[in-house]
Amino acid sequence: MDGNLVNRQTIGIGAMSEKEKEQLHEASLKVLENLGVEFFDEEALHLLKKNGAQVDGSIVKFAPKMIEAAIKSSPGKIKIYDRNGQEKLNLEKGRVYFGTGSDTPYVQDYETDKVRRAVLEDTVKGSIVADALPNIDFIMSMGLASDTPISISDIHQFTAMLKNSTKPIIITAHNEINTKTMVEINELVTGFPVRDKPNIMLYNEPSSPLRHTREVAQKALFSADIGLPIIYVPAVMLGGAAPITLAGGLVVANCELLSGLVLHQCRRSGAPFIYGGAATPLDMRTGNCSYCAPEGHLNAVYLAEMARYYDLPVFTYGGCSDAITFDQQASMEAMYTLMINALNGGNLIHDVGFLGQGMVYSIETMVASNEMISMIKRLIRGIDFSETKLAVDTICKVGIGGNYLGEEITAKYFREELFIPELLNRENVNNRHGAGGWYASNIKEKIQKILLQHKSEMLPKNIEEKINEITKKAQR
Numbered sequence: 061m062d063g064n065l066v067n068r069q070t071i072g073i074g075a076m077s078e079k080e081k082e083q084l085h086e087a088s089l090k091v092l093e094n095l096g097v098e099f100f101d102e103e104a105l106h107l108l109k110k111n112g113a114q115v116d117g118s119i120v121k122f123a124p125k126m127i128e129a130a131i132k133s134s135p136g137k138i139k140i141y142d143r144n145g146q147e148k149l150n151l152e153k154g155r156v157y158f159g160t161g162s163d164t165p166y167v168q169d170y171e172t173d174k175v176r177r178a179v180l181e182d183t184v185k186g187s188i189v190a191d192a193l194p195n196i197d198f199i200m201s202m203g204l205a206s207d208t209p210i211s212i213s214d215i216h217q218f219t220a221m222l223k224n225s226t227k228p229i230i231i232t233a234h235n236e237i238n239t240k241t242m243v244e245i246n247e248l249v250t251g252f253p254v255r256d257k258p259n260i261m262l263y264n265e266p267s268s269p270l271r272h273t274r275e276v277a278q279k280a281l282f283s284a285d286i287g288l289p290i291i292y293v294p295a296v297m298l299g300g301a302a303p304i305t306l307a308g309g310l311v312v313a314n315c316e317l318l319s320g321l322v323l324h325q326c327r328r329s330g331a332p333f334i335y336g337g338a339a340t341p342l343d344m345r346t347g348n349c350s351y352c353a354p355e356g357h358l359n360a361v362y363l364a365e366m367a368r369y370y371d372l373p374v375f376t377y378g379g380c381s382d383a384i385t386f387d388q389q390a391s392m393e394a395m396y397t398l399m400i401n402a403l404n405g406g407n408l409i410h411d412v413g414f415l416g417q418g419m420v421y422s423i424e425t426m427v428a429s430n431e432m433i434s435m436i437k438r439l440i441r442g443i444d445f446s447e448t449k450l451a452v453d454t455i456c457k458v459g460i461g462g463n464y465l466g467e468e469i470t471a472k473y474f475r476e477e478l479f480i481p482e483l484l485n486r487e488n489v490n491n492r493h494g495a496g497g498w499y500a501s502n503i504k505e506k507i508q509k510i511l512l513q514h515k516s517e518m519l520p521k522n523i524e525e526k527i528n529e530i531t532k533k534a535q536r
Contacts (some may be wrong), residue, residue: 061168073404074324075358076365084307084366088314089124096121097270097319104323105145111326121318127318130325134333136371138289140198141257143250143517150196151334151373156440158379158398159434160190161411162200164234164264168385170507175420178203180411182421183220186413188472189423189507191225192514195433198228200263200410203420212534218242219527222249224516230261230291230410236278241534243286245527249519251333255287261334265293266316268301274321284327291375291408292320294337297349303337306355309339310362310468334408334441335367336375348417352382352393353488361404368405376401379412379429386424386500390415394425395432402436431483437480449473482506 076084096119099105105115114121140149151159160327167178184203195470208216214234222245233239240260241413246260248252254260262283266272272280283290294316296302302309316431317335324333340349340356350356358375367374378401381393392413403411414432443449454469464470479493519527 064495066079073361074342075361075404076442081366081369084310084314084362085369086138088318089127091270091311091315092122092127092319094121095126095270097276098317099272099274099323101272101274103281104241104272104277107281108325111322113322115253122319122322124479126322128195130318130322130372131331131372133325134370134372135330136322136333136373138258138332138373140228140261140289141259142228143222143259145250145252145257145259149230149408153368155335155407156402156403156405157197157408158161158195158402158412158429159198159228159230159408159410160186160196160202160426161377161380161418161421162202162230163202163204163413164202164204164414164419166416166420167203168415168420170423170504173385174223175416177206178421180216180220183217185511186211186421186423186426187221188514189426189510191227191516192354192510193225193427193430195437196227196412196426198226198230198408198410199225199263200230201232202413202423202426206357207310209535211533212238212241214238215241215245215531215534219245219531223519223524223527226517228259228261230263230408232263235275238284238534239279239282239288241530243288243532248530249523253286258287258289258332261289261291263291263293264320266297266320268294268296269312270315271317272316272320276320277323280324281327282319282322282351284331289329289332289334290324290416291334291336292317292324293375294339294366296337296339297342298339298355299342299344300349304341304361306319306339306359310359310366313339313359313363313364323373333372334375335363335372336408337363338377348382350382351377351380351411351414353389353395356399357400360401360406364401364404364406372403374407376404376406376409377411377414378402378406378409379432380414381420381425382415382417384416384420386422386428390422390425391428394429398429398432399436399439402433402440423507424500424503425429427506428483428499431481435479449477 109115117456182203190196191201294313296313298309302312339359364374378397381390395425
């Protein structure tokens, strides 16, 4: 965990001035007070009205004091555990963690390179690979299991992750009933309430612009009740469900986040809430949402700045690409999206391995990104200026025109000081076909090696049987 501590000089890239943060906050308060947002849930409407909101039908308007109270009551730090109850993620300023994405209808098959419908086995294999990769800190389902009953596909995806990895999991859920089922399964496996040592977090996405569906509201209320950390994630599209201006898109996203936060904190003050989201542009040529447009990641940086302004943990995205398959474009976009969001200090950077505007999952992209993350971690770790590392005595000993290869300091510290790639080829031009191997081939070989050799920590047979019973019951 300490290895993910961002160097103090790189916590945020300083994209926003304090004045700009205040401007965005004030603009959001104006919209929430004068226009409001829509909630399609009677229980949420009743709760908000009881706590001082102005409710007219399904439209809710908030006085600024309600917003400020919710911001103040929400915790600025959240600890996340693994399946065994060991602390793994400390969501606070300066900590950066990386994880996969979820719910893509398609995958790129790493064996055939073909893009096809995702099935449950893709989540199984993806979870095993993610469990083995040291730079993947949390996992999401990676694909929609098209070969399971639609009504409980989310439960099947969750159990596939839980059975094949001990790492923290971010769940998506069709509704609050399925959320409850997943929590029941999780507590059966861990042996402790999710409130005590949360190893799962709930992804919750409002419907832009400025609407919260019944399912979204109910999941927010349930998560607050049981202490399940919730990640609120507006998916604003500039020029579609939000103004084309970047600042206007940020206002819409922030209003959705703050109104969701108010509902959550009205239910239970101090319940763990993670501030996330994006405001990506509608590509005016294709009509698609561009995951990797610079404007979208600039907005992600700004939303992260606002999360820190509110002292809330940050959820953002990176390691993804608009390319349909893993290729040069995918590598380029994966690297830059990881880099900017890591340098900006996003706590949870998800979507590692996403392709095709969030429609395709690629294990190859995830494995490649694992090495990219190693490079990025080396950058954000910075330089150690201790007396030992300044090496003045060694410099004077070797003298002018000397050589350091045989010195003790070289053997002692080269693994610590230098990034040593596993997949990248650093052979010289005369040996380009030598031991380094081809980048794409190295990735495929690593995937195959993991699937053959990595042994995830298996669940006891009686627990698996109980999980299957609960899942069958949920289908009825």
